[in-house]
Amino acid sequence: MIDVKTLCLGVLSRGDASGYEIRKEFEEGPLSHFSDAGFGSIYPALKRLLDEGQIVMLPHNGDGRPDKKLYRITPAGRHALYQALIKTPSADKLRSDLMFILSFGHLLPPRHLDRIIGDRISDYRQMIATLEVEGSTAHRTPGERFVEGMGLAIYRAVAGYLEEHRHELVAAALMESQVA
Amino acid sequence: MIDVKTLCLGVLSRGDASGYEIRKEFEEGPLSHFSDAGFGSIYPALKRLLDEGQIVMLPHNGDGRPDKKLYRITPAGRHALYQALIKTPSADKLRSDLMFILSFGHLLPPRHLDRIIGDRISDYRQMIATLEVEGSTAHRTPGERFVEGMGLAIYRAVAGYLEEHRHELVAAALMESQVA
DNA sequence: AAGTGATGCATCGGATTGATATATAACATT
DNA sequence: AATGTTATATATCAATCCGATGCATCACTT
Structure with a gap:
């Protein structure tokens, strides 16, 4: 599995960003559907990337504000990203609590089953609608x-x-x- | 996210099993497509479940053999499983290294892109074929x-x-x- | 007799998750 | 004017999980 350091390098390869902004990429951007990383893994990852010279911290413009730290990928970082990208990708894995629960459907009240399935259908329909709008408006690379x-x-x-x-x-x- | 303890309880709710057999369920059984757990998490989980009285170890028949340990779920364990099953399931998440890689397709040689996609298609076609055979032969609950x-x-x-x-x-x- | 592979338990370091804490800024509400 | 809420922003920490490795036995093949 690709580690968080590589995920961060990927985001930074598109442009400078702070830890917070990297997080947002995984929550909202196109990457969000297939990757994930929280603050608890991003901040340590950035620290290690700094140590290894794969990113640098930009001197902040002293704007005041709660000290936003902008990071930029280095040539060494781009090389490390490339090396990670050409490795054979591991198998896709879908983790679904709902499917685990439904496989024990015989232990649960039928009404409850019907409700959680209905709720999940709504969630998916909502995500689909959002994606259909975004896909036609936002600017995206072919990838x-x-x-x-x-x-x-x-x-x-x-x-x-x-x-x-x-x-x-x-x-x-x-x-x-x-x-x- | 459902933890490994609950995953183990789920498997044991279908019948007694050893740690090794539980692992196989996650590798081969119907649960394999949406859950996962390795030895490194199953064995500690079984230990904790024992401590909490949610499973018991069956006295092994002394058959010799490298000490197979059979576990059985207790009423307390079934109750804990039920409590976990009726909690609102968290969102599904597909982790895919391939998709991460492809979103940076512009950084990679086109030939390489074509190859890893082709390989992945073969993998999926293989899994589909296997599932189609199993689905028509193996005995399964509705869930x-x-x-x-x-x-x-x-x-x-x-x-x-x-x-x-x-x-x-x-x-x-x-x-x-x-x-x- | 040697090798391979399946069965079976177990541990360990490193990485990740999820919750929590802190603090400022922007905006809306009462 | 005071309060509340949301977004921005970094950081830490315990509990857990992942992946790799090690060990031993049995069954089967070559």
Whole structure:
């Protein structure tokens, strides 16, 4: 798995940024659908990257404000990023609490099953709507468009599957609850 | 996110198992598509579950063999599992090194892009074929069938998207490499 | 008889997660 | 004017998790 240092280098390869701004990339930007990193891993990562000379800190303009630290990638950093990018990528992994829960559907009240599936469908429909708007307005590189399109494709597949098979699962749970 | 203790309780709720067998569930079973846990987290988790009285160790039949330890869930364990299952599930998250890499496609040789995408398509097609066979033979609860079907739906969506958009991305990278 | 691979337990360092703490600025609310 | 809320911004910390490694036995092949 790609580590947080590499994730940070990736963001910085697009332009200078602070730790806070890097975080936002993983929360909102195109990368957000397939990567993740919190402050607890970003700040230590930046510290290590500094030590290794892969980034430098820009002298802050003394604007006052709570000391924003801007970082810039160095040639050494670009080289390290490239080395990480050409390594064979490890397998994709989807972690889903919902799927774990549903695989034990027989232990739960049918009404509850129906509700959590319905809620999740709404979440996905919302994300899809947001992506459809952003995708047509925001400026993106071909790579970013590709990745965003993949996110959209997956969200649509999941939402569609949940909608189509929701009733099967709830019906099976209902039958079982009547036997018991 | 659901922790490894709960994942273990889930597996044990279906029947007694050893740490090794629990691991196999996450590697091969229907849960494998959406959960994950290695020995380094399973063994400590089992130890804690023992301390908390949520599982017990069965007296091993002294068969010789490298000391297989069978665990069984207790009523307290089933209760803890239930409590975990009815909590609102956190959002699904797909971690994909490939997508991170592709979003920096402009930094890589077009040939390389084409190759890693092609490789990944083969991986997915292989997984889909395996799932299609298993799905029609193995015995599954409704919940397990539902989850396995979701895995299949996602894999098909990803493989399809990669196949359909592969050339766009590679073509864009080619154009850029000619400009430079 | 040697090798390979599956079964099986266990540990350990390093990395990550998730929660928490602090502080300023901008904006809206009462 | 005072209060509350949200966004900006850095940082730490315990609990947990990941990945690699080590050890030993059994089954099967070559």
